[in-house]
Amino acid sequence: MSKKEKNNIKVDVNELNLWYGENHALHGITVPLYENKITALIGPSGCGKSTFLRCLNRMNDLISIVKIDGSVVIDMKNVYDKDVDEVSVRKRVGMVFQQPNPFPKSIYDNVSYAPLKHGHVKKGKACDELVEKSLRDAGLWEEVKDKLNDPGTSLSGGQQQRLCIARTIAVKPEVILMDEPTSALDPISTEKIEALMLELKKKYTIITVTHNMQQAARVADYTAFFHLGKLIEYDETETIFVNPKQKKTEDYITGRFG
Numbered sequence: 337m338s339k340k341e342k343n344n345i346k347v348d349v350n351e352l353n354l355w356y357g358e359n360h361a362l363h364g365i366t367v368p369l370y371e372n373k374i375t376a377l378i379g380p381s382g383c384g385k386s387t388f389l390r391c392l393n394r395m396n397d398l399i400s401i402v403k404i405d406g407s408v409v410i411d412m413k414n415v416y417d418k419d420v421d422e423v424s425v426r427k428r429v430g431m432v433f434q435q436p437n438p439f440p441k442s443i444y445d446n447v448s449y450a451p452l453k454h455g456h457v458k459k460g461k462a463c464d465e466l467v468e469k470s471l472r473d474a475g476l477w478e479e480v481k482d483k484l485n486d487p488g489t490s491l492s493g494g495q496q497q498r499l500c501i502a503r504t505i506a507v508k509p510e511v512i513l514m515d516e517p518t519s520a521l522d523p524i525s526t527e528k529i530e531a532l533m534l535e536l537k538k539k540y541t542i543i544t545v546t547h548n549m550q551q552a553a554r555v556a557d558y559t560a561f562f563h564l565g566k567l568i569e570y571d572e573t574e575t576i577f578v579n580p581k582q583k584k585t586e587d588y589i590t591g592r593f594g
């Protein structure tokens with residue numbers, strides 16, 4: 337069986353259009369996002385990467401002027417169907433932002449807050465175990481196990497980002513969206529997050545935005561190049577970087593614009 341045939345589509349995006357009022361920001365995006373793979377979204381500032389990412393967990397619903405058509409099908413169900421509630425979508429599709437944004441609470445509470453709130457665990461041993469497991473999976477446990485009651489904000493930027501990843505995986509999502517997750521971090525913290533992404537893709541489907549071409553080449557299985565709200569080219573990462581089919585893609589990855 338070839339490498340391609342083994343891949344399952346986890347998120348199937350079809351003819352997705354988005355408008356901010358009169359501004360047509362996404363034009364007919366069709367792209368399969370594969371399970372247990374990392375897909376990188378690249379392209380110049382303002383091309384619609386964050387907008388696209390937010391469509392996948394219906395975060396754009398929070399913006400009143402937004403109008404969307406097309407479909408985002410996760411496991412056979414369009415998340416924009418009328419009978420789907422967006423809170424359940426956001427639970428299945430978690431998000432990590434550019435600036436680490438821990439809650440003004442303890443490290444423990446940052447991780448346990450959502451699972452307790454949604455009733456996934458009760459306070460006590462099960463919750464303690466979930467917090468430990470999430471922090472371990474986020475590669476942070478050894479650094480924080482003796483200070484779980486310290487504020488999340490007392491950690492370094494790179495640690496805070498791993499705390500945010502622990503918080504995201506504590507609710508057991510299926511898909512993790514990351515919007516420039518390392519752009520506020522130093523090279524060592526960046527390396528840790530990249531290693532973590534490669535570990536996490538064994539369990540989750542990851543879609544990440546990056547302005548760092550080396551990062552896309554290092555971590556992503558697939559890469560999608562956006563320009564002016566259009567998906568110009570999508571392929572295995574190696575093909576995008578070594579043998580792109582579109583001249584625009586080549587110009588962008590070789591630094592000729594953007």
Ligand SMILES: Nc1ncnc2c1ncn2[C@@H]1O[C@H](COP(=O)(O)OP(=O)(O)OP(=O)(O)O)[C@@H](O)[C@H]1O
Pocket residue numbers: 356359361379380381382383384385386387388399
């Ligand atoms: N909340 C919003 N309200 C109105 N317009 C918006 C909003 N967010 C984004 N836009 C517009 O949508 C287009 C795409 O923006 P988006 O933030 O998705 O780009 P991006 O590729 O993520 O850029 P960057 O690399 O700078 O983060 C831009 O024209 C932007 O001005």
Ligand SMILES: [Mg+2]
Pocket residue numbers: 385386387515545
């Ligand atoms: Mg953005």
